[in-house]
Amino acid sequence: MKSKILSLAEDLVKSFTATPSQADSSGTAVAAGRSYRLTAGIKADLERHLERAKHVADPSEITPELLKSLGKMCGESPAELVAGELGSDQIGPRQTWKNQLANQVVQPLFVFYPQSLNDPSDNQSITAILERALSTGSLVKAAGSGHSYSDVATTPDFFINTHGLNRPADPVNPIAGQLKTDELRSTLPLALSPTNWPNYDPEKNRALFETEAGITIRNLNTSLESRNLGLMNMGGYDGQTIIGATSTSTHGSGITLGPFPDMVRSLVLATTGTWDGKTFGGKAPQTVALYRIEPADGITDPKKYSEPVIQLIQDDDCFRAVICSMGCFGVIYSVVLEVMQMY
Numbered sequence: 519m520k521s522k523i524l525s526l527a528e529d530l531v532k533s534f535t536a537t538p539s540q541a542d543s544s545g546t547a548v549a550a551g552r553s554y555r556l557t558a559g560i561k562a563d564l565e566r567h568l569e570r571a572k573h574v575a576d577p578s579e580i581t582p583e584l585l586k587s588l589g590k591m592c593g594e595s596p597a598e599l600v601a602g603e604l605g606s607d608q609i610g611p612r613q614t615w616k617n618q619l620a621n622q623v624v625q626p627l628f629v630f631y632p633q634s635l636n637d638p639s640d641n642q643s644i645t646a647i648l649e650r651a652l653s654t655g656s657l658v659k660a661a662g663s664g665h666s667y668s669d670v671a672t673t674p675d676f677f678i679n680t681h682g683l684n685r686p687a688d689p690v691n692p693i694a695g696q697l698k699t700d701e702l703r704s705t706l707p708l709a710l711s712p713t714n715w716p717n718y719d720p721e722k723n724r725a726l727f728e729t730e731a732g733i734t735i736r737n738l739n740t741s742l743e744s745r746n747l748g749l750m751n752m753g754g755y756d757g758q759t760i761i762g763a764t765s766t767s768t769h770g771s772g773i774t775l776g777p778f779p780d781m782v783r784s785l786v787l788a789t790t791g792t793w794d795g796k797t798f799g800g801k802a803p804q805t806v807a808l809y810r811i812e813p814a815d816g817i818t819d820p821k822k823y824s825e826p827v828i829q830l831i832q833d834d835d836c837f838r839a840v841i842c843s844m845g846c847f848g849v850i851y852s853v854v855l856e857v858m859q860m861y
């Protein structure tokens with residue numbers, strides 16, 4: 519059976535009617551009973567892909583190219599109609615995303631709302647989204663609360679809203695890959711429950727606090743407070759997500775107090791490609807892989823680390839590159855922060 523995306527592309531090409539008043543030869547075309555505006559350039563792209571489909575053994579091979587071309591349409595695109603084929607029945611029509619200032623407005627091909635890293639029952643888990651992106655040749659960008667003024671959190675392809683990933687580590691309902699006390703070489707305690715110190719000394723009394731990446735700093739502060747803990751520093755606002763703030767090196771005041779990345783001791787990254795000791799998979803990534811990334815002298819004891827699907831990398835360059843990467847290394851799922859006694 520011919521795939522839906524091929525039929526849609528054929529319908530668009532066959533029904534294309536140039537509008538005489540348009541100097542650039544753009545026009546209208548009909549697919550699945552709806553009319554769309556199409557530039558002559560995109561029509562030519564579709565024709566080229568359809569011609570190629572005639573000469574390949576499996577015409578579905580060209581789906582990524584077709585999706586890319588349709589994704590360039592500036593208004594609505596019939597690509598949304600193939601959402602079912604891409605494996606999700608929850609993805610709605612193309613949605614508009616604006617940053618908080620509304621100076622960045624995009625209509626990505628799909629907007630996803632993951633609630634898990636790799637739960638097999640969640641067809642919008644981070645790994646499911648990345649696998650779908652690989653199979654369709656799409657770009658992926660995760661965003662936090664959209665408080666960056668630039669286009670640093672935008673993409674025309676697969677956009678991930680991370681606010682559903684907002685749980686701190688928990689002893690009863692652990693988050694994916696949650697660190698265990700007996701896997702640490704750090705002497706700092708993992709703050710899984712309220713901490714108690716014999717004396718009051720926020721400078722010396724430190725702990726490790728793990729959380730999913732999409733928690734807002736406001737909610738993070740509430741969780742920390744319930745465990746008698748606080749952040750070492752903050753910016754002038756608390757609506758950002760912890761990883762949105764970290765990824766852009768958000769800073770506070772105080773010349774001796776570092777920016778957000780200075781508090782990070784470990785993180786879990788979902789990305790495409792395989793770590794070869796220097797890079798993640800080169801130019802043609804094939805697989806989705808999960809990594810716990812730390813500095814060379816990181817908090818985890820590599821001999822005791824036992825998580826089966828999240829590979830441990832302890833490498834200074836890799837850690838420094840990922841920690842402040844503006845979404846360019848993949849999707850950060852969780853983070854371990856060094857925090858201090860509440861003050």
Ligand SMILES: Cc1cc2nc3c(=O)[nH]c(=O)nc-3n(C[C@H](O)[C@H](O)[C@H](O)COP(=O)(O)OP(=O)(O)OC[C@H]3O[C@@H](n4cnc5c(N)ncnc54)[C@H](O)[C@@H]3O)c2cc1C
Nearest residue numbers: 662663664665666753754758759762765768769844845850
């Ligand atoms: C009112 C206000 C006050 C501010 N005050 C300060 C201040 O005092 N000091 C300061 O330095 N800055 C400040 N900023 C800037 C702000 O802290 C940064 O822009 C921060 O990045 C916003 O975080 P966010 O969660 O909104 O992330 P977004 O703007 O949504 O994203 C920022 C970057 O993080 C990436 N990202 C987000 N989540 C993930 C993830 N899970 N995995 C991978 N990449 C991800 C995105 O791709 C993007 O590149 C302020 C901004 C506002 C609006």
